[in-house]
Amino acid sequence: PMEQLCILLVLSIGIMGCLTPYATGPGVIIYGCGYVKSKDYWRLGAIFGVIYISMLLLVGWPILAMWN
Structure with a gap:
């Protein structure tokens, strides 16, 4: 659960960076x-x-899903 949450948060940073011009530095x-x-x-x-x-x-x- 905590590892999965961390991975999902890390993966969401990539999508934010490519979608908008002001999402990342x-x-x-x-x-x-x-x-x-x-x-x-x-x-x-x-x-x-x-x-x-x-x-x-x-x-x-x-x-x-392999972690379940």
């Missing part, structure tokens, strides 16, 4: 300096978010 710098346009950031965030969630459900969830 480096994202603010990359977005604020204009390296990536707003439209591109949100579009890529949606694409990588779907990839990340699908990998989490297909790979991560079975690994967490």
Whole structure:
């Protein structure tokens, strides 16, 4: 239970970082300096978010289920 909770929290940090330009520290710098346009950031965030969630459900969830 505590190990599973920690793993789920760690995995959620990755999805936050790729979804929005202001969810993590480096994202603010990359977005604020204009390296990536707003439209591109949100579009890529949606694409990588779907990839990340699908990998989490297909790979991560079975690994967490092995501990039960």
